[in-house]
Amino acid sequence: AQGSVTASPSQYDGEYDCPVTVGTPGVTLPLDFDTGSSDLWVFSSELPASERSGHAYYTSSSSSTSKLDSGETWDISYGDGSGAEGNIYIDKVTIGGITVTSQAVEAAESVSSEFVSDTSNDGLVGFAFDSINTASPNHVQTWFGNAEAQLASPVFTANLKKGKAGNYNFGYIDSSEYTGSITYATINSANGFWEFSASGYAVGSGAFSSQSIDVIADTGTTLIYLPAAIVKAYYAKVSGSSNSASAGGYIFPCSATLPSLTIGIGSYKAVVPGTFLNYAPNTGSTCFGGLQSNAGIGLSILGDVFLKSQFVVFNQGVPKIGFAPG
Numbered sequence: 001a002q003g004s005v006t007a008s009p010s011q012y013d014g015e016y017d018c019p020v021t022v023g024t025p026g027v028t029l030p031l032d033f034d035t036g037s038s039d040l041w042v043f044s045s046e047l048p049a050s051e052r053s054g055h056a057y058y059t060s061s062s063s064s065t066s067k068l069d070s071g072e073t074w075d076i077s078y079g080d081g082s083g084a085e086g087n088i089y090i091d092k093v094t095i096g097g098i099t100v101t102s103q104a105v106e107a108a109e110s111v112s113s114e115f116v117s118d119t120s121n122d123g124l125v126g127f128a129f130d131s132i133n134t135a136s137p138n139h140v141q142t143w144f145g146n147a148e149a150q151l152a153s154p155v156f157t158a159n160l161k162k163g164k165a166g167n168y169n170f171g172y173i174d175s176s177e178y179t180g181s182i183t184y185a186t187i188n189s190a191n192g193f194w195e196f197s198a199s200g201y202a203v204g205s206g207a208f209s210s211q212s213i214d215v216i217a218d219t220g221t222t223l224i225y226l227p228a229a230i231v232k233a234y235y236a237k238v239s240g241s242s243n244s245a246s247a248g249g250y251i252f253p254c255s256a257t258l259p260s261l262t263i264g265i266g267s268y269k270a271v272v273p274g275t276f277l278n279y280a281p282n283t284g285s286t287c288f289g290g291l292q293s294n295a296g297i298g299l300s301i302l303g304d305v306f307l308k309s310q311f312v313v314f315n316q317g318v319p320k321i322g323f324a325p326g
């Protein structure tokens with residue numbers, strides 16, 4: 001089998017949400033596909049009405065194929081301090097025409113304010129490795145982990161776009177979605193992430209600095225977070241930029257012309273256009289950067305600002321990750 005699903009950007013490409021059908025009869029919910037976590041969870045009828053406001057949700061008791069996964073709970077916290085928790089049902093989950101008949105569906109009983117106010121999604125689908133799934137006492141498999149048996153190849157691809165719909169494909173690599181060749185990096189999945197070593201960076205037309213940068217590819221994180229020294233070197237080339245405590249990161253005049261950012265993957269030079277690095281308006285005539293410091297995060301993240309400039313292959317079989325110009 002193979003499948004394909006549309007990925008729709010929220011405002012400012014903050015996240016990319018995809019339709020996922022759960023239960024019988026199916027309810028279709030826009031879920032945030034997240035290669036930085038490994039829980040599939042949904043807004044549910046078990047939430048207080050106040051926390052469901054503005055959201056669609058899953059009602060296990062209305063699904064004839066739903067079965068309580070007795071004794072199992074989940075409780076997830078994300079890097080931005082948001083989180084959710086609840087209990088677990090086993091039910092049918094279909095994405096892009098591929099159905100997993102016994103998927104652990106984590107039903108939310110409580111969600112943090114960030115999720116209540118983010119009405120673009122009604123939950124998340126984690127595509128990282130099973131080791132960081134939060135279900136307890138036994139962790140559960142990701143949807144992709146369960147779907148792999150149906151796929152010709154243990155791969156999914158991300159073809160995210162700036163300001164318009166892209167897609168995720170499952171089980172195959174569509175050569176019409178990229179140009180040139182795909183360059184792969186070995187994945188170290190010991191921390192449960194799509195983690196690898198980038199080979200260096202360049203700012204605009206400047207010299208490429210060869211250095212190993214430990215990064216994760218995270219579709220659930222909006223921006224790019226790199227070591228402070230690299231970020232400082234980037235904004236040194238942006239007139240009027242500053243690292244603003246009140247804004248929570250680097251800002252600059254919206255009239256600035258931003259240099260591109262090149263990230264090395266082996267010998268491949270992945271280029272993020274300067275326009276992608278003006279993320280969104282801040283206050284007044286200042287704008288907020290799509291590249292920010294990883295200080296305080298503990299790791300570097302290639303989020304959507306980077307990923308939407310590339311065609312990305314996530315191969316869970318090896319594991320390895322591949323990049324080509326999108």
Ligand SMILES: CN(C)c1ccc(C(=O)NN)cc1
Pocket residue numbers: 015032034035036037078079080082114115118121218219220221
């Ligand atoms: C509040 N929302 C929608 C979030 C979605 C995803 C994440 C995340 O760190 N994913 N790797 C955090 C927060």
